Amino acid sequence: xxxxxxxxxxxxxxxxxxxxxxxxxxxxxxxxxxxxxxxxxxxxxxxxxxxxxxxxxxxxxxxxxxxxxxxxxxxxxxxxxxxxxxxxxxxxxxxxxxxxxxxxxxxxxxxxxxxxxxxxxxxxxxxxxxxxxxxxxxxxxxxxxxxxxxxxxxxxxxxxxxxxxxxxxxxxxxxxxxxxxxx
Numbered sequence: 541x542x543x544x545x546x547x548x549x550x551x552x553x554x555x556x557x558x559x560x561x562x563x564x565x566x567x568x569x570x571x572x573x574x575x576x577x578x579x580x581x582x583x584x585x586x587x588x589x590x591x592x593x594x595x596x597x598x599x600x601x602x603x604x605x606x607x608x609x610x611x612x613x614x615x616x617x618x619x620x621x622x623x624x625x626x627x628x629x630x631x632x633x634x635x636x637x638x639x640x641x642x643x644x645x646x647x648x649x650x651x652x653x654x655x656x657x658x659x660x661x662x663x664x665x666x667x668x669x670x671x672x673x674x675x676x677x678x679x680x681x682x683x684x685x686x687x688x689x690x691x692x693x694x695x696x697x698x699x700x701x702x703x704x705x706x707x708x709x710x711x712x713x714x715x716x717x718x719x720x721x722x723x
Contacts, residue, residue, distance in 0.1 A: 631710075641661035
């Protein structure tokens, strides 16, 4: 009788911990990089919709392995025309560093806000964001987790492209938007 009681208690505790965890299935990832030049704005984007990931929300529980391990091919970004695509690839040194690597280490919820800690690896350097805020929105019947942050090219020792004897310059600050489509 005591063995059955102990087994029942252990099973109940296990079920409670499973119910306490919230999770979502990620069906698509979009990264949009916006920049400003001396003549206007540009945007380069990358979309991945054929792979599914499970995103667990847990209360700041640190894991030995990342929740999501994402490789974004630099040459997979589209900037609107061949010249911008070529400049984007050249600036991010796609021949030597063909991928932007994103490691999502934690994803947690505090009240109605979502946060992530992630590592962004670009051209051999790493940027750690400890508490990147995400918002949950619904657009066209699809739930999206969205985050936005600014990235400075000088942090990665990258030179913004210049054209036409320096008349056309790209500013060092880039705005990065992340969108995770949820199912």
